[in-house]
Amino acid sequence: MISIPRKTTQEVDWTTPIRNLIAQSYGENPDNYGAECASLQRCRQDAVRGAGSDLTARDLLYKYFGQLELLELRFSEIRVNFPWHDAFTNKLITQTSIAYEKASVLFQIASTHSAIAASQxxxxxxxxxxxxxxxxxCAGxxxxxNENFLHAPSTDLSREVVKFLINIILAQATEVFFEKCTDxxxxxALVSKIxxxxxxxxxxxxEEVKEFMGKGIFDRNWVTLLQIKAKYFSSLSQYYRGLADNTSGKHGDALVRFTQAETLAKDAYRTASSFGAMFVSxxxxxxxxxxxxxxxxxLKAHQVICIDKKAEATRENDLxxxxILPAFExxxxxxxxxxxxxxxxxxIYGTPEVQKTIGQDIFIREACAWRGGES
Incomplete structure (x- = not known):
């Protein structure tokens, strides 16, 4: 299974812009909010530095994104330098809007979700x-x-790249569901449809990946793996439909499907064996x-199953x-x-566990103070 690479970032100074805003817009002494500024600073550091396990990293990112949402409601006009390296090109792109920080953190969450899924x-x-x-x-x-951040400043957040990643992730989810159904x-008949x-x-x-070829965005091994799986699942669908046809008495149809499954399996195995020989982790x-x-x-095991099944179906049909064997087409x-x-x-964010992970708004005290001052 493919997981999505993570972005990397550099230190961000939240404290100075927040202090300036509190002093200018709210007429408060920013020194009163040193603890809150430090807490937000630490929240980001914990989230972007990663943690021991993917699950811990997930929770720290959930918390920081939740706090960003709350912060944006309170300080919508704030400008901070957010430096992020593109996950694919490694190019450093710095923007000052919270929207860029939020999109980048969501990308990190998606990446972490994909790593958790792939490691199961x-x-x-x-x-x-x-x-x-x-x-x-992850796909969510x-x-x-893609639905909320329309002006992507980096390759990894561009609509085309994100759409391609969504399609990879949903294909892998479908593969997992296929495994669940066979287990x-x-x-x-159902397994063949999946x-x-x-x-x-x-x-x-x-087909989609051809648009990106030559641009050096995606790992070439991803491309080979996608090609192998396209043939592998085409073979599996014919194999399982052949089993269903056999059960319902369509022995000629079944034999033709087993023959097609074998052809596709051999083709997939050829690519997989050369991929296996050349793969450097x-x-x-x-x-x-x-x-x-x-x-x-x-693929080797699947090829053996297909060869044996076709041979068995051929014998039974002869004896x-x-x-009559129809044309496959x-x-x-x-x-x-x-x-x-x-x-x-x-x-995801509506669950009590995630709400508990986010905790209360770091700047809750200021909200009360400012409301009190306005009344």
Whole structure:
């Protein structure tokens, strides 16, 4: 699974602009609010420096973004220098609007969600459930960026790049759901539709990524992995539909689908085995260290299953059914079933756990003081 790289940043001085604003706009002594300024400063440092675990990093980012939302309501006119390095080009871009800081922090949250999802053990049902949720939560954060921050100053926040990342993340969520359905032994007809959906999403991504080629934005290993998965899930959809056709007595259709599944599996395995041989993990920090060997082994096992199934179906057709084999092109297309939708940011921030993580407004005391002064 692919996770999204994180942005990096430099120190930010929140204290001076807030002190100036308090003195100029509210006629208060800014020295009275030293503790609050220090608390906000620390809140940002904790959030952007990262933490021991991805879950801790997630909570620190949740808290800082929540405080930014509250701060923006109170100091909408404030200007602070926010320096962020682009996650893909590493170019330093500094802007003074809170909107830029918020979009950058949301990108960090999305990146952290993707890392949590990608690191789950999917051989465990709970791990599958967590991976599915966090991929969808990641897609939700990215969708919110695209809907609310329209003038992207950096490549990583541009509409095209964010849209591409959303599509990768939702394809991976669909893949996780496919694994859940096979683990739970759902019907072959349903599994084939979900595989067909994943195949369609990965195939679209292999087309979309061509727009970015030559620009040096995305890791080339991502591109190869997307190509392998497009063929792999195309093969899986034909294989499971073949099993369903066999069960319903369409033995000729099933054999043709098994033949197609085998062809696609061999093609995918060829690409996966060369990918596995050439993969160097430190060149692709957003892929697992064993990405090369694991995808190659998975495709090898799938190829064996397809070869065996086609051979078995051929024998049975020769000896028992003598079904006429239709042309593959004449078989009905396999329907697709969409299973992964983004989790909206309001759904995440509306939970009591996240509200507790954010805590009360750091500048709550000032709000009371200023309201008292106005009355």
């Amino acid at each position: 053990s999917r051989s465990d049902p709970e791990g599958l459930k967590r991976a599915f949720y966090y991929f969808k939560a 954060m990215l969708t919110y960026i 739970e032994k759902k019907s072959n 595989a067909s959906q994943a195949a369609s999403m990965y195939t679209s991504l292999t 430190n060149m692709s920090p957003n892929l697992p260290p064993d990405a090369g060997t694991s995808i190659s082994e998975r 028992i059914y003598n079904a 004449s078989l009905p297309n396999i329907e697709k079933t969409a299973v992964a939708t983004p989790v909206h940011i309001h759904e």
